Amino acid sequence: MTVRFGTATALDSVDLTVGPGERVAVVGASGAGKSTLLAVANGAVPPSAGSVEVLGQDPAALRGRDLRRLRARVGTVHQHLELAGPLRVVHEANAGRLGSWPAARAAWSLVRPQGVPEVVAALEQVGLADRVFDRTDALSGGQRQRVAVARLLVQRPDLVLADEPASALDPVLTERVLDLLAGLASSRGGALVVALHDPALALRRCDRVVGLAAGRLVLDAPAAALSAAELAAFYGAAA
Numbered sequence: 001m002t003v004r005f006g007t008a009t010a011l012d013s014v015d016l017t018v019g020p021g022e023r024v025a026v027v028g029a030s031g032a033g034k035s036t037l038l039a040v041a042n043g044a045v046p047p048s049a050g051s052v053e054v055l056g057q058d059p060a061a062l063r064g065r066d067l068r069r070l071r072a073r074v075g076t077v078h079q080h081l082e083l084a085g086p087l088r089v090v091h092e093a094n095a096g097r098l099g100s101w102p103a104a105r106a107a108w109s110l111v112r113p114q115g116v117p118e119v120v121a122a123l124e125q126v127g128l129a130d131r132v133f134d135r136t137d138a139l140s141g142g143q144r145q146r147v148a149v150a151r152l153l154v155q156r157p158d159l160v161l162a163d164e165p166a167s168a169l170d171p172v173l174t175e176r177v178l179d180l181l182a183g184l185a186s187s188r189g190g191a192l193v194v195a196l197h198d199p200a201l202a203l204r205r206c207d208r209v210v211g212l213a214a215g216r217l218v219l220d221a222p223a224a225a226l227s228a229a230e231l232a233a234f235y236g237a238a239a
């Protein structure tokens with residue numbers, strides 16, 4: 001599959017299959033195409049050429065309820081955290097499951113938050129249980145990142161996509177968040193695909209590493225077959 005933005009080719013003839021239960025790190029220099037790959041996988045960006053199947057379905061072929069059902073099964077932590085400013089943390093966390101609620105319940109939840117115990121349990125896992133009714137625009141970058149992870153814990157997707165999910169976190173929280181995302185995917189028998197800039201983290205937390213350079217898939221290997229030094233060199237070579 002190929003993705004072009006105007007004259008720029010973000011992904012160039014990338015052929016990749018991720019199976020259930022896999023934990024895949026996506027590595028590569030800035031601009032290599034990692035975010036685009038994840039955006040294709042969650043159906044946000046359609047390929048310019050070729051095809052994409054997400055959980056056995058082509059998102060571009062789905063409309064209405066079928067598309068909402070597929071979206072409810074895919075959880076994404078975005079690199080640039082798109083948390084809506086004036087919303088409370090509880091609403092942001094609940095956004096993960098709006099797709100699986102009837103429209104009336106979703107709307108009512110903005111007035112009187114629904115499912116608060118599950119939200120609190122998810123926030124507890126990321127160390128933010130005391131911020132449930134705070135505004136998201138009052139949170140630090142790392143706290144926002146953790147709210148985004150809590151949103152996925154509430155959503156319980158079958159496929160977990162994460163774009164630098166721990167970029168604003170300290171080392172302890174980084175490990176915790178990676179644990180949670182991997183656990184979430186494996187508890188549903190699904191896959192985790194995570195873009196990471198830290199080679200050692202990629203090797204420690206994932207069982208497969210795919211590498212992109214200028215939109216091309218140039219590495220696809222079991223983590224056990226790679227060393228951190230080799231991966232670090234890959235970043236350097238791809239820059």
Ligand SMILES: Nc1ncnc2c1ncn2[C@@H]1O[C@H](COP(=O)(O)OP(=O)(O)OP(=O)(O)O)[C@@H](O)[C@H]1O
Binds near residue numbers: 006008029036079
């Ligand atoms: N919406 C867009 N419009 C135009 N070009 C885009 C768009 N999104 C991405 N690109 C281009 O596609 C290429 C791949 O970008 P992408 O964001 O996927 O890289 P990345 O590996 O995630 O980088 P980073 O590590 O810096 O986040 C880049 O050259 C980028 O400029």
